[in-house]
Amino acid sequence: MEAIKCEKLSFAYPQSEYNALNNVSFSVEKGELCVVMGKSAAGKSTLLKLLKKEIAPYGKLSGDISTFGRVGYVAQNVEESIVCNKVFSELAFSLANEGKSEQEIELAVAQSASYFNLESKLESEVSELSGGEKQLLNLAAVMINNPDILILDEPTSRLDPVSAMRFVDIIKKMHRDFSTTIIIAEQNADALFESANSIMLIENGSLLIKAEPKSTVEYLKENNNALIGAIPIQMRLYDNASTVAECSEIFASKNINPISPQKADLKTILELKNIYFAYEKGRDVLSNLSLDVYEGKINAILGANACGKTTLLKVIAGVYKPYRGKIKSKASISMLSQNVFDIFTKEKCADEVSFGELCDFLEISDIAERHPYDLSGGQAQRLALAKVLERNADIILLDEPTNGLDCVLKDKLAQLLKQLCEQGKTILIVSHDIEFISRYCDCASFLSMGKIVATKPRREFFSSLSLYTSTVAKITKCDIVSIDDLKECGGI
Numbered sequence: 001m002e003a004i005k006c007e008k009l010s011f012a013y014p015q016s017e018y019n020a021l022n023n024v025s026f027s028v029e030k031g032e033l034c035v036v037m038g039k040s041a042a043g044k045s046t047l048l049k050l051l052k053k054e055i056a057p058y059g060k061l062s063g064d065i066s067t068f069g070r071v072g073y074v075a076q077n078v079e080e081s082i083v084c085n086k087v088f089s090e091l092a093f094s095l096a097n098e099g100k101s102e103q104e105i106e107l108a109v110a111q112s113a114s115y116f117n118l119e120s121k122l123e124s125e126v127s128e129l130s131g132g133e134k135q136l137l138n139l140a141a142v143m144i145n146n147p148d149i150l151i152l153d154e155p156t157s158r159l160d161p162v163s164a165m166r167f168v169d170i171i172k173k174m175h176r177d178f179s180t181t182i183i184i185a186e187q188n189a190d191a192l193f194e195s196a197n198s199i200m201l202i203e204n205g206s207l208l209i210k211a212e213p214k215s216t217v218e219y220l221k222e223n224n225n226a227l228i229g230a231i232p233i234q235m236r237l238y239d240n241a242s243t244v245a246e247c248s249e250i251f252a253s254k255n256i257n258p259i260s261p262q263k264a265d266l267k268t269i270l271e272l273k274n275i276y277f278a279y280e281k282g283r284d285v286l287s288n289l290s291l292d293v294y295e296g297k298i299n300a301i302l303g304a305n306a307c308g309k310t311t312l313l314k315v316i317a318g319v320y321k322p323y324r325g326k327i328k329s330k331a332s333i334s335m336l337s338q339n340v341f342d343i344f345t346k347e348k349c350a351d352e353v354s355f356g357e358l359c360d361f362l363e364i365s366d367i368a369e370r371h372p373y374d375l376s377g378g379q380a381q382r383l384a385l386a387k388v389l390e391r392n393a394d395i396i397l398l399d400e401p402t403n404g405l406d407c408v409l410k411d412k413l414a415q416l417l418k419q420l421c422e423q424g425k426t427i428l429i430v431s432h433d434i435e436f437i438s439r440y441c442d443c444a445s446f447l448s449m450g451k452i453v454a455t456k457p458r459r460e461f462f463s464s465l466s467l468y469t470s471t472v473a474k475i476t477k478c479d480i481v482s483i484d485d486l487k488e489c490g491g492i
Contacts, residue, residue: 002068003149003181004028004051009063011046013374016059020046022205023063028198030068030148031179033172034210035189037230038202039406040378044185047202048073048153051183069148069181076154076377077339078134082141087113087129088122090141108144116140116170131305132163136170143174150174152184154377157403158338160304160432161468168192187406188433190232190471194242201227214242229407233435233471233483237492247475257490259480262457266443269295269426270316270395275325277315285311286322287450293395298417298427300437302468303447309430310338312447313397316428331394331426338399340384344372353386361416362386363409377404385413395426402433414440438462438470439482459485 004027011021021043028034038044050056050065052073075081084090091109100108113119116136121129129137135155142150152171156164168191174180175195183200186192193199199216201208209219217235220228228236235242238250270293277286285308293299303309314320316327317335337343346352350368359365362382367375372383381404388396402410410433417427417440431437437444438458445455446468454461462469462481473481476491486492 001030002027002066003030003032004068004183005064005066007064009047009050009061009065011050011057011059011061013057013059016370019205020059021050024202024205024207025063026200026207026210028181028183030181031175032181032197033175033192033195034183034198034200035192035196036183036185036200036202037187037189037227038185039227040382040404040409041376042202042406043205044202045076045153045376048151048183048185051149051151067149070145071149071151072142072145072147074135074139074142074150074152074155076157078131078138078158081138082126082134085126087118087124087126087137090126090137091118091122091144094141094145112140112144116143130163132159132166135159135163135167139167139170147180149181149183152182154185154187154404157187157377158305158400158432160302161434163305164188164432165191187230187404188435189230193232193235203227226408227406229411234475237475237483237486244471244474248477251475251491254491256480257488259459259485259489262459266292266294266297268292269331270327270329270428272316273326273328275315275322275327277311277320277322284450286315289325289447289451291445291452292455293426293428294443295426296421296424297442298421298429298440300429300431300441300444301447301452302431302434302437302444307447308450309447310399313399313428313430316395317397329395332391333395333397334388334391334393335397336384336388336399336401338403340380340403341373343384343387344380347371349375349383352383353390358386358389359383361412363412378406378409379404381405382409389420394424395428396420398427398429398431400431400433401429402431402436410436434462434468434470438473439484458482 007025009021009024010019012019036044052071082090084093091112092105095105095108113122156167172195175182193213196213198210199213200210217231234244234247237247241247241250272291275286275289276284278284301309315322317333344352349370349372355368364382367379441458443457444461445452459479459481462473463479470481480489
């Protein structure tokens with residue numbers, strides 16, 4: 001029985017010269033878990049919003065959309081979805097609007113909080129929750145209305161790896177427990193791929209294929225499609241292997257060449273010494289933090305949601321002033337914030353940045369006449385990056401720069417960052433994207449409890465971790481931590 005059916009669906013935003021969706025036809029069966037994948041601005045978010053009529057974008061629509069049952073929607077930006085200050089109030093909000101009795105509300109909230117492991121947070125302020133807890137609250141607030149269909153638009157894009165894993169585990173558990181029909185867009189679909197009933201690939205607004213996972217992998221390989229880079233590494237490394245364990249067994253059987261040692265020519269361009277910062281007196285966010293940032297290198301900082309990574313970047317950028325400690329640097333600094341829409345102030349993209357070679361490289365030349373707020377997440381990310389780079393600062397701070405970027409654009413971003421380093425620039429990245437960082441950074445630091453607990457060269461750093469580490473490191477169990485390392489040592 002069908003839960004969702006779209007026939008010859010096309011859609012164009014107002015004043016747009018092209019269709020965001022082109023003649024898309026597909027169906028999702030009741031109880032199906034469908035993962036939607038595609039490049040940035042492929043039309044994924046547009047498609048998902050059209051399936052929820054209350055938030056459907058305005059524009060020219062043709063074709064038919066049918067959804068059979070109540071539809072719940074979880075957005076990428078959790079901050080835009082939460083409407084109450086207290087956790088209990090957020091869970092109770094929609095039920096109160098429906099006129100439920102106090103007893104009905106309390107019972108529903110109690111069971112929802114228990115299922116989503118939010119019982120201990122019911123009396124908490126939403127602002128006190130971590131990013132992972134906020135997204136779980138968002139999901140719980142949607143599911144408390146018992147929707148027949150659950151739609152999620154990149155719900156883990158702003159979560160640290162452990163929080164993302166927990167969130168995905170809840171999604172899979174819901175699917176098992178209730179046979180909820182789930183359609184979810186994800187750039188990093190590793191944890192969902194094997195559990196999915198189907199994968200839907202969208203490219204330039206058109207449907208390429210909707211098939212079960214293995215058939216999708218075969219399709220991408222046969223067509224040499226760049227989206228193969230979005231498939232979990234363990235499913236594309238070796239033939240007849242689809243899990244980390246199977247890949248580990250194959251790797252262990254190979255004759256591995258010695259891998260080149262990492263260069264140790266590190267020169268400090270920015271030094272933080274014993275930094276303390278608090279938003280409220282007596283509640284330090286950064287505590288006795290010390291960090292060396294190395295010149296001409298891609299430096300990375302990892303850590304859990306709400307551990308202070310964004311705060312640290314803002315302290316370095318001079319947005320916040322620490323109440324104790326020293327920052328030593330004569331270099332100029334510019335920063336790309338996590339919410340890139342914050343830096344847009346003009347009516348047209350062409351007024352935000354000078355369109356030319358950089359915008360051509362970032363593949364955003366076609367957005368010059370559009371309003372920044374009409375862009376997809378990936379397009380906005382690239383426009384903001386271009387604006388930051390135009391300042392020509394010595395040190396470039398990037399807060400989650402891969403948000404909204406597909407696998408192809410991530411590789412282009414890495415190429416750009418390396419070129420900047422060759423020109424003498426220094427990069428400092430805060431990111432949850434372990435696969436990106438483990439492949440492209442020169443050195444990495446771990447932030448926990450308000451301080452840097454370790455800084456090491458890339459391979460040494462990721463081989464010393466077991467949870468916050470790359471898939472390749474889990475496969476090799478040594479200092480071979482990226483696909484490039486595997487190629488160098490003859491592992492693939």
